[in-house]
Amino acid sequence: MTSDRRTFLGAGLGVAAAATSQSWDFTAGAAEMPSREGNRAEASTDFGRLIHREPRAVAQPISSAEVASLLRLARAERLKVAARGQGHSIYGRSLSENGIVIDMGRLNSIRDLRPDRVVVDAGATWKSVLDATLPQGLTPPVLTNYLGLSVGGTIAVGGIGGSSSRYGMQTDNVLELDVVTGDGHELTCSVGSNPNAFDAVRAGLGQCGIITRATLRLVRAPERVRRFQLFYPGLSELIADQRRALAEERFDQLQGAILPDGAGGWRYQLEGAVFYNGNRLPDDSALLKALSDTRSAAVITDLTYGEDAAAFAKFEALLRSKGQWTTPKPWLLAFLPGSNAEQLAREILDELTPADIGPFGRITCYPMMTNACRTPLVRLPAESVVFPFNVIRVPPSDDRAAIERMVAQNRALYDRLRRAGAMHYPVSAFPMSQDDWKDHFGSSWARFAEIKRRLDPADLLTPGYAIF
Ligand SMILES: Cc1cc2nc3c(=O)[nH]c(=O)nc-3n(C[C@H](O)[C@H](O)[C@H](O)COP(=O)(O)OP(=O)(O)OC[C@H]3O[C@@H](n4cnc5c(N)ncnc54)[C@H](O)[C@@H]3O)c2cc1C
Known part of the structure; x- marks a missing residue:
């Protein structure tokens, strides 16, 4: 068994996938970590309850390395992959029909907290971020009106809040991201390092990479x-x-x-x-x-x-x-x-x-x-x-x-x-064609498409948007 496959099975795909598995022996390894299999019924729809797409498997990784292994295996098996934060998109954007849903719910730690920044796993909710920073008198500059959304899920779309006039979007207040690309590579990106990836992942609708960790800017919270x-x-x-x-x-x-x-x-x-x-x-x-x-x-x-x-x-x-x-x-x-x-x-x-x-x-x-x-x-x-x-x-x-x-x-x-x-604001409920997306991204389209080709060459990531 390859180490990729071992990690994949260890990530709990066993029982979740067994019902529909045709070519994989998903059942092996399931007994090792049964609690890490995700719920396929839950991952078949989202907050909008308008679209239903059943995944073949739901994985609940606990590290960026596991996400990378999943993506490498998905590529070998030609399976589409979608990350799922809190599943609050409303038109099937976090679904993956007959593919893999990566439930980010266990990648939710709040890590290094400093006076000007906090490092968090992408599956953490904004509520848990604020719960950690506020006792220190600190806050992310922009909070979404609803705090039950995941950090990765809103960075994938932009993240607007009441303070956006002053501070921009949540994506404007991200200092660094750890990302797993569509071909299973882990990379760290920021304005100064891998800037193309940084620009394509922030508000990139999950097309170029799965965010596993984010360094978020903090400011003093008012009382x-x-x-x-x-x-x-x-x-x-x-x-x-x-x-x-x-x-x-x-x-x-x-x-x-x-x-x-x-x-x-x-x-x-x-x-x-x-x-x-x-x-x-x-x-x-x-x-x-x-x-x-x-x-x-x-x-x-x-x-x-x-x-x-x-x-x-x-x-x-x-x-x-x-x-x-x-x-x-x-x-x-x-x-x-x-x-x-x-x-x-x-x-x-x-x-x-x-x-x-x-x-x-x-x-x-x-x-x-x-x-x-x-x-x-x-x-x-x-x-x-x-x-x-x-x-x-x-x-x-x-x-x-x-x-x-x-x-x-x-x-x-x-x-x-x-x-x-x-x-x-691409979180709406209505169908969009590829031409609509080209029109939407306008002058950014060519660069976006070029980075997509490099970071997700097999076009596996986030099929729910049907952009590429
Ligand atoms: C009640 C409610 C209130 C809202 N309020 C606001 C608001 O105030 N401001 C605002 O901007 N938006 C708001 N939204 C919209 C919301 O920000 C988006 O729908 C967001 O994508 C949902 O986050 P989520 O964690 O539930 O993501 P999901 O629905 O799980 O995922 C959304 C998309 O991001 C992708 N994704 C998820 N995690 C990652 C990751 N780690 N890496 C890469 N891609 C990922 C998914 O594959 C999917 O395509 C609201 C939505 C709801 C339902």
Whole structure:
């Protein structure tokens, strides 16, 4: 038995794969480490519950060397491979039909923690990263709104959060990555070492390598967060105040949403957060001065930084209590050019009804500065301000015909947005052809394709995107 095969079998593929194995003797070795076989049913779908692809096997490696062995064996057997972080992609991007899913869940250690950086395994969640850094008064500069995502999973797509205007994407705050390439080589990359790989792996949709470890930049965490939810009668008023707040840098975080109002219409909400330390409370009246919101409806909350960062968990708990966390999630995520954001947002709102979003769904819509976003494969409209515009649909039921209509509607909206200069945040639910991907990556396509050919010559990695 070759050492590659031994490691593969030792990685727990035995029982998981035995049911469908044709040419491999997967059962050998299974008894050695039965707990390291992954769950094939779970790895056949994702948070979106829209696509179903059953893998031949699920491996749960505990080291980068095991990931490398898996990839070498997959290459010999011509099997496609997808890493799975927390499985929160929504259109089958972490699936591998009749191939291998590498469940990163056991590669989740938080390693070296220093005042300006932390080294973590890629399967760690952002929650576990923050849990480790916050007691030292430190935080990654950009956290996703939901902390239950894996570090590798968001670095593979970009990772946007409330602080992205100031700090860019999570991929802009990665100092170094350990990666296993499609041909099973382990390499370390950063701006100064293997920069091509670094650029192709950050926001590279898992096409050129599996990230096994990341060195993340840290900054001092504020102690407290004062959060303002302001409500508006219409889109124009919301966007005017968002633009003003952004230009005047009133808040440390600026977001916003359009929400079903429960009566067939929409509510418009600005959300600003100010960080502070000790008991030096921010000056509310200066922060809210001359904004045109319905002031009597404003909600102001004051939380520790850790509580604020974890606030999405309340939304998760709500959806779980209503049985809607696990319904299909046909989301559409895009960046609108700042110059025509209001017009585009209005056109889309004219087409959508609150029923298309669901009572607990929302459309996030807010301006952000792009100057801190430098990751080559993060595609944004070439303007200084863009609007993340995310149609977060939470359909109340699993009515398949209705869900398919939503996916088709996403595709039509995407075509329209693209013609108007918007860019896709590639975590949406709608089909994309190879030409769509070429168009998406634009001037970055040729370099991306060239690095893909070098790092994953047999095109094994992350088939769920169907890019190459
Ligand atoms: C409730 C919810 C909230 C969200 N909030 C935000 C947000 O605030 N900001 C934001 O930017 N995004 C957000 N997203 C989108 C999310 O960032 C992406 O879907 C992300 O890819 C999911 O991470 P994951 O760990 O679940 O990855 P998975 O779904 O497991 O994987 C995503 C993709 O990355 C690949 N991948 C996973 N791990 C690795 C690795 N180690 N190396 C290489 N490739 C890998 C997978 O093969 C797959 O193609 C949210 C999604 C959900 C469902």
